[in-house]
Every structure is written in C-alpha cells, then in structure tokens.
Amino acid sequence: MDLPFEVILGGWIATGLTLFILSFLYEDNPLFKLAEHLYVGVSLGYTIVKTYDTVVMTLILRPILDKGEWSLLIPVCIGALMLTRYVPKAAWLSRYAFAFIVGVGAGLAIPRTISSFILKQIEDTVRPLLAITPDGGVTFTYSLLDPASHLNGIIILVGVVSVLFYFFFSVEHAGPGKMIARAGIVFLMISFGAAFGYTVMARMSLLIGRLTDLIEFSDASYGRPTLWLFLLTVATLIVLTRRGSTHPPKQ
C-alpha cells in the first residue's frame, strides 16, 4: 500500500529526531544539541499558538466582538501591566498584576485546601476500626488487597500519624517518640522506593513507545528510515569523534 508523501516524510523526520536524541546515550554531541534546541523551539511555538487560540481568540476577541463583553478589557489591562517590567521607570506598575494574581490565588487556596487536602484527608484516614453487620454483630475485614479493609485502614492510620510525627520537630524524638519517628522513616522509604519504581516503569513505557515507532518506520513502505538514519547517525558520530568534536560548545 502506497503511503501519502507527508506520512513518509513524517516517518523520516520522527525517526531522525528520535535517533538524534537517543545518540545522547553515547555522549553529548551536536546531533543531540540540534534536536534538543528544535524541541525547545517547536514546543514553545506550539504553546504560543495554543495560548493565542485559547486566550486571545476564545477568551478575549470573540466574546468582545461577538457578545460585546467589554469588561474583559479589565484583565487585559491588568495583564498588560506585567509588560511594564521592560520599562525600568514604570516597572512598579507590574506589581498590580502580580498583587491581583497572588491575592486571588491565596484567597482561592485557603478554603479549598482546608476542605479537600486537610479535612477530607483526615476524614479518610480516621475511619471506624470495625463495621456493624446487618444482624447487629461487628466485623473486621483483613484483606490486604482491599485498600478499604479495616486492616489496611489501621496501617494507613499508623503510616499517616508516624510520618506526620517524623516531620513534627516541636517534640524531641526520644523514647516512644523515637520509635514512632522510625516507623515514619520506614513508611517514607517504602513510599520513595515505590515512587522511584513507578517512575522508572513510566519512562520505560515511553521508551517502548518510541522503539515501537522505530520498528514501524523500518518498514519498506516508509523507505526504511530507521535503518538508513541509524547508519547515518552512527557514521556522523564516528566522524565527529575522529575529529574530536563530539562535545558541543559549552552553553
């Protein structure tokens, strides 16, 4: 099946850029620097276009021109004050914009943080240790695989209290306090280990995605860009190493 020209070209570009970035595993080199700067430029350009579309067009121009929402000129003026940073004599005007953003942010944060991140978290931590069955008896669930089981509820309670105690320095960590703090350290270490393992596997998943693309682009329908560009990348690295110029200039 013949692929459209833009898809084939896209395959070649994507393969080249992927290999250029992966060449960093050998050492820092001009091919990597080229791809790295292109990445910054393209992602910045993409952000500019998306911001222009969502902010300038959707939030400012269309509501003003189509619905006559002239009140939107107020945030535009506040935002424009930020640009006075470039005029030293008028730079203090930018404080109004920052004061507005910081004030609103702080005001929004107080009740919502207390409600969602403090009270709700405490509520979910301090749960009943037993449950009442329909026949009036009490039950205690032991299943470790069920995060809502009573046993796990106790473990979570111990974890939260011991970690909070570890970070509480108003009381000396001695005697029973030392034991609680040490339990907090063990919980923290397990969490850090889990976070590390999870991150590594997430990165591996991304790598598998890139390698899958490289395998797809090694197909004859694309003109085997993976093979040719791999050879080209390796040859370039060999030439650069021989010339002693693999190290790009210091930034």
Added chain:
Amino acid sequence: MIFLRRQLPLLITMVTGLVMAAQYYVPHPASEQLLTTVTKWLQIIGGFALVLGITSLFHVHAAKIRRKEAGWGYSLVLYAGMLGTVMIGLWHHGKESVDGAMTSFGWIYSYTLVPLQGTMFAILAFFIASAAYRSFRARSREAAVLLMAAVIVMMGRVPLGEYLFPLSGDLSSWILNVLNASVRRAILIGVSLGAVALSFKIIFGVERSYLGGGKE
C-alpha cells in the same frame, strides 16, 4: 507615591484574597458567577505572563546570535523551529485537524513534537537506572527497605516480573495503594497546612516577596 508603589498592591492582594476566600462560603449564583469570571480573568492575565517568559528567551538567544557566541547556530535552530511552528499554527488557526484531515500544524505536532518529547523523557529511564545502579546499595536498613519497595513495584508492573515472582503484582498494588497512599496523605496534609499558612501571610501582607525587590 509610596502608597501607589507599595501599599496599594498590598491592599489589592488583601481585598482580592479576602473576597475570593469568602466566595467559597456564599452559595449564591452571584458568588458562582464571580468565581467563573475571576478564573477567566486569571487565564487571560496568565497569557501575558507567557509573553514575559517568551520575550526573555527571545532576548537570550538573540544576544547569542548577535554576538556569535559558542553554539549560536543552535539558537538559530530554536528560532527557526519556533517561528515556523507559530506561522504554520496561526495559518491553521491552531487546529491540528480540519474535517478529520491533518493540517500542517497537526503534522508538526505528530511527527516532530511527539517524538521529541517522548524520546527526551524516555532517555531519562537510562539515567535513572544508571543512577540507581550507582546509589542503590543497601548500606543501611532504610536504604534496603527503599530498594526492596522499588524492586517489588518495578516487578509488579511488567508481565515478566509477575511470571518470575507471582506475588509481585498484588504486593505492588498493596505498596502503592496502602503504604504509599498513607505517606502521600501525610505529606499532603503537611504541605496543605503550610500552603494555608502562607496564603494567610500573603493576604495580611506579612509575605511580600512576590512584589519584587527595590527600595519602594
């Protein structure tokens, strides 16, 4: 003048902060409308903050090109990538596809940005693994616990790990959903208490660093 330069910004912070904090406790349509409007305003003002960042980057690389500093060619590549994307993106009104057909802007996204971003983050896997190899030595009991938790979670996330160590899947879920959750919860509570305290300090003018330096 000191009122305009120093006290008025503090007053604006205090008034907006108190109004937005009070808004949460007023279940009235007008209060909800205020929240919607202010959220929209913040998005608009945030757009101008982006302009500040972009012009700063522009300035740094323009200076590099003008002075022909070491590596100025890479700055040219950055400019070309950015300007090319902006021009094509604006031409297509920021749309990646129109009527199901991919635009040039969508092409740039799919064949340039996605591979670059994916590979850039993927190579971190190698660096994390190499850093782990060098630093993950069970020198103490705590380090051994960390190492074991990491290994169990990694094994539990892949079929091979579960095949070699059948319990790893359940154990990994338990570590993530119970032990890790309890620590995250404790840290979240601590961080939130700090955030609330900082917000109060900002509103009442105790914390003023966001206003920047200067005599006034």
